[in-house]
Amino acid sequence: MWNESFFSAPQLKRDSLGGGGGVIRQYPAPHEPYDGSVEDAPIVKLWYGLLADCLTRRSERIHLFLSDPSELPERDEFDDPDEDVQSFRMFTIRAYTGSAWEELMKLTAKMYAAFLQRLKIMAGFSLARRPPIEQGCFHFTVRDSVYEIQVTVRARPDGSEEAMVDLPSSPLQKSAAV
Numbered sequence: 001m002w003n004e005s006f007f008s009a010p011q012l013k014r015d016s017l018g019g020g021g022g023v024i025r026q027y028p029a030p031h032e033p034y035d036g037s038v039e040d041a042p043i044v045k046l047w048y049g050l051l052a053d054c055l056t057r058r059s060e061r062i063h064l065f066l067s068d069p070s071e072l073p074e075r076d077e078f079d080d081p082d083e084d085v086q087s088f089r090m091f092t093i094r095a096y097t098g099s100a101w102e103e104l105m106k107l108t109a110k111m112y113a114a115f116l117q118r119l120k121i122m123a124g125f126s127l128a129r130r131p132p133i134e135q136g137c138f139h140f141t142v143r144d145s146v147y148e149i150q151v152t153v154r155a156r157p158d159g160s161e162e163a164m165v166d167l168p169s170s171p172l173q174k175s176a177a178v
Contacts (some may be wrong), residue, residue, distance in 0.1 A: 026139045061096040065162040123151035163176035
């Protein structure tokens with residue numbers, strides 16, 4: 001059985017072509033704690049924490065990308081021969097702060113598709129289409145400030161996707177005035 005609040009959530013409504021319909025979505029979305037909303041999902045909480053931290057530290061960008069397959073660890077005689085080497089592939093999240101890139105975290109590539117999909121949903125992208133480059137935006141609230149977050153996702157030659165999240169230097173407005 002599915003959760004009705006998930007399918008009727010306003011942030012997931014789209015136009016008939018599957019796009020965002022020009023509506024800029026607001027996050028975190030209002031919901032009751034522990035109501036079964038997608039807002040309580042670990043991936044969503046990780047995104048919100050990452051965005052809040054980067055905005056507080058005045059980062060300019062966040063970059064997400066899969067590691068190069070050539071960076072996989074070497075196998076030795078103690079490795080399980082049936083284990084897929086690709087399972088060791090990682091994805092990197094880094095932030096551009098103070099004119100330098102800083103690696104924030106490396107996570108298993110098994111999480112990458114879900115992490116990127118959540119970003120696409122927040123930015124109003126269609127999950128049915130996969131154009132070479134897609135751009136979108138959403139509003140994100142930190143304390144009483146609202147920021148407009150710009151997102152670009154592009155397909156790489158190897159078929160994977162990478163994302164660049166542009167963070168504003170200042171908020172749009174105070175959310176109390178909205």
